[in-house]
Amino acid sequence: xxxxxxxxxxxKATREAYGEALLEVGTENKNIIVIDADLAKSTFxxxxxxxxxxxxxxxxIQEANMVxxxxxxxxxxxxxxxxxxxxxxxxxxxDQLRMGAAYPKLNVKVAGSHGGISIGEDGVSQQxxxxxxxxxALPGFIVCIPSDEHxxxxxxxxxxxxxxxxxxxxxxxxxxVVHEAGVHFExxxxxxxxxxxxxxxxxxxxxxxxxxxxxxTLAKKGVEARVIDMHTIKPIDAAALERASHETGAFxxxxxxxxxxxLGSAVAQALVAGTPAPVEYVDLGDRYAESGxxxxxxxxxxxxxxxxxxxxxxVLARK
Amino acid sequence: xxxxxxxISTAELAHIAQKLRVHVVKMIAAANSGHxxxxxxxxxxxxxxxxxxxxxxxxxNPTWPDRDRFIxxxxxxxxxxxxxxxxxxxxxxxxxxxxxxxxxxMQGHPVQGLTPGIEASTGSLGQGLSVGVGHALAAxxxxxxxxxxxxxxxxxxxxxxxxxxxxxxGNYELGSLTAIVDSNRYQLDGAVEDINSLTPLDAKFxxxxxxxxxxxxxxxxxxxxxxxQARESHDVPVCIIAHTVKGKGVTYMENNNDFHGKSPNADQxxxxxxQLTD
Numbered sequence: 130x131x132x133x134x135x136x137x138x139x140x141k142a143t144r145e146a147y148g149e150a151l152l153e154v155g156t157e158n159k160n161i162i163v164i165d166a167d168l169a170k171s172t173f174x175x176x177x178x179x180x181x182x183x184x185x186x187x188x189x190i191q192e193a194n195m196v197x198x199x200x201x202x203x204x205x206x207x208x209x210x211x212x213x214x215x216x217x218x219x220x221x222x223x224d225q226l227r228m229g230a231a232y233p234k235l236n237v238k239v240a241g242s243h244g245g246i247s248i249g250e251d252g253v254s255q256q257x258x259x260x261x262x263x264x265x266a267l268p269g270f271i272v273c274i275p276s277d278e279h280x281x282x283x284x285x286x287x288x289x290x291x292x293x294x295x296x297x298x299x300x301x302x303x304x305x306v307v308h309e310a311g312v313h314f315e316x317x318x319x320x321x322x323x324x325x326x327x328x329x330x331x332x333x334x335x336x337x338x339x340x341x342x343x344x345x346t347l348a349k350k351g352v353e354a355r356v357i358d359m360h361t362i363k364p365i366d367a368a369a370l371e372r373a374s375h376e377t378g379a380f381x382x383x384x385x386x387x388x389x390x391x392l393g394s395a396v397a398q399a400l401v402a403g404t405p406a407p408v409e410y411v412d413l414g415d416r417y418a419e420s421g422x423x424x425x426x427x428x429x430x431x432x433x434x435x436x437x438x439x440x441x442x443x444v445l446a447r448k
Numbered sequence: 449x450x451x452x453x454x455x456i457s458t459a460e461l462a463h464i465a466q467k468l469r470v471h472v473v474k475m476i477a478a479a480n481s482g483h484x485x486x487x488x489x490x491x492x493x494x495x496x497x498x499x500x501x502x503x504x505x506x507x508x509n510p511t512w513p514d515r516d517r518f519i520x521x522x523x524x525x526x527x528x529x530x531x532x533x534x535x536x537x538x539x540x541x542x543x544x545x546x547x548x549x550x551x552x553x554m555q556g557h558p559v560q561g562l563t564p565g566i567e568a569s570t571g572s573l574g575q576g577l578s579v580g581v582g583h584a585l586a587a588x589x590x591x592x593x594x595x596x597x598x599x600x601x602x603x604x605x606x607x608x609x610x611x612x613x614x615x616x617x618g619n620y621e622l623g624s625l626t627a628i629v630d631s632n633r634y635q636l637d638g639a640v641e642d643i644n645s646l647t648p649l650d651a652k653f654x655x656x657x658x659x660x661x662x663x664x665x666x667x668x669x670x671x672x673x674x675x676x677q678a679r680e681s682h683d684v685p686v687c688i689i690a691h692t693v694k695g696k697g698v699t700y701m702e703n704n705n706d707f708h709g710k711s712p713n714a715d716q717x718x719x720x721x722x723q724l725t726d
Contacts, residue, residue, distance in 0.1 A: 194578045194612035201582015224572050232569045233560035
């Protein structure tokens with residue numbers, strides 16, 4: 130998907146792909162145990178649960194307890210996948226993730242659904258805008274936000290095969306398909322979805338599609354933007370960033386997260402350790418959002434293709 | 449090193465407990481740091497578990513999949529557990545004196561994967577019972593018969609997560625799970641009863657679907673009997689409320705909350721050792 134003017138089609142929500150992938154890997158590997166905290170129909174963990182009730186536990190509204198139980202199961206050789214809304218599992222389960230997954234390096238897989246502000250109408254209490262910062266603050270955790278159904282599917286498989294703790298952020302709304310089915314996927318290895326040499330747009334989650342749309346607009350203005358799907362925030366793909374720094378010399382980082390501690394921070398940290406280049410950011414900033422339709426919120430809070438184009442123009446002026 | 453004997457007497461268990469207490473005060477004094485009060489209150493419980501033929505375990509094979517699990521949820525009491533593990537043969541007794549020093553496996557609070565015999569990283573209170581539920585569920589899923597024991601502090605039971613886990617264990621009828629509450633009646637800032645009372649603790653656990661056994665936590669024979677009674681329970685989880693004395697065995701530490709998290713000085717150590725080796 131590197132050609133200018135590609136029309137993106139709307140696919141499944143990444144949470145739906147999560148459930149399907151979980152069922153697939155759980156069919157193959159009987160050590161996979163799935164736990165949810167009363168949001169199984171929303172996170173799609175129920176896709177697994179209804180087929181494998183003996184390996185599925187709906188623990189009730191107890192996120193902290195759920196993480197602790199996962200710690201015990203992982204200590205006995207099981208591969209627990211635990212899910213809830215991202216805002217709840219990271220915020221309410223953080224100490225338990227610290228003591229029971231990160232510190233003992235256990236094989237716990239954490240799925241935070243309804244990430245970002247695109248959950249929409251439910252408002253700030255349910256909108257996770259700090260989950261990446263929290264997950265990145267757990268030593269040894271892989272932190273990943275797949276951009277579409279195909280990379281989510283691959284990420285669940287990669288999580289099941291990886292020995293150690295993983296955080297996956299799932300999204301509520303249907304998401305544009307930006308990758309082919311069966312796309313090659315590895316944690317820590319970004320996927321370039323469009324080439325260009327004037328600047329690089331680094332994005333993850335639903336901002337990857339927005340980045341591709343922005344690249345189309347920029348191309349009409351004679352600017353060729355490279356677009357990188359940086360699905361893994363930790364470990365960051367520093368090699369791809371270094372290459373892009375040499376070849377394009379300017380960056381826009383776009384993510385559905387607050388400004389601090391997310392993809393923007395990780396990219397900036399990597400760039401200054403290598404070949405620094407100017408960076409502009411498209412993110413929520415240092416604030417919360419509000420209730421509203423997802424598209425209205427992304428528009429109001431500045432996380433659309435239009436905002437990426439503006440950021441690109443700003444960074445090109447600094448180049 | 450103390451070998452587990454099939455016929456160990458209560459007097460022999462009491463002797464081992466005193467030996468563990470000597471280790472505890474020496475370790476904490478050497479580190480000049482640690483929690484003597486809550487370690488000493490737990491010694492007889494830990495002695496009964498490890499030396500009273502309660503736990504099915506193998507010090508030479510600490511990750512044996514069929515072993516019984518012991519999770520020290522009140523992680524600050526870990527000197528008592530290190531002493532028991534060393535005497536049981538998990539690691540050399542000499543290593544105890546490296547407590548809280550850099551490069552030591554005797555970390556200030558338990559660390560899973562670092563120290564042989566430690567089943568969970570604890571020290572942030574309230575989490576061990578959930579981990580125990582996970583172990584008990586894994587046993588059920590795999591059709592294994594190992595049992596899981598979790599030692600909690602009474603103050604620790606103020607943590608909400610304890611009750612999340614208690615609710616789940618009760619509803620799932622996790623008969624292989626035993627919680628033991630080291631009820632020494634004190635927490636860091638004072639008496640549990642004054643700060644945020646748990647009374648009635650027995651009724652609380654019972655209302656969550658647990659069978660409750662109350663015992664004098666310093667009558668090591670009685671604790672052993674209670675633990676063996678819990679082993680016979682297969683339908684519901686069991687909570688043993690062990691009534692203990694914080695700082696038990698060292699007169700100036702008993703019920704003296706100054707020694708919650710303070711090491712004895714050199715003179716105090718000598719007094720403690722003379723009392724413990726009478």
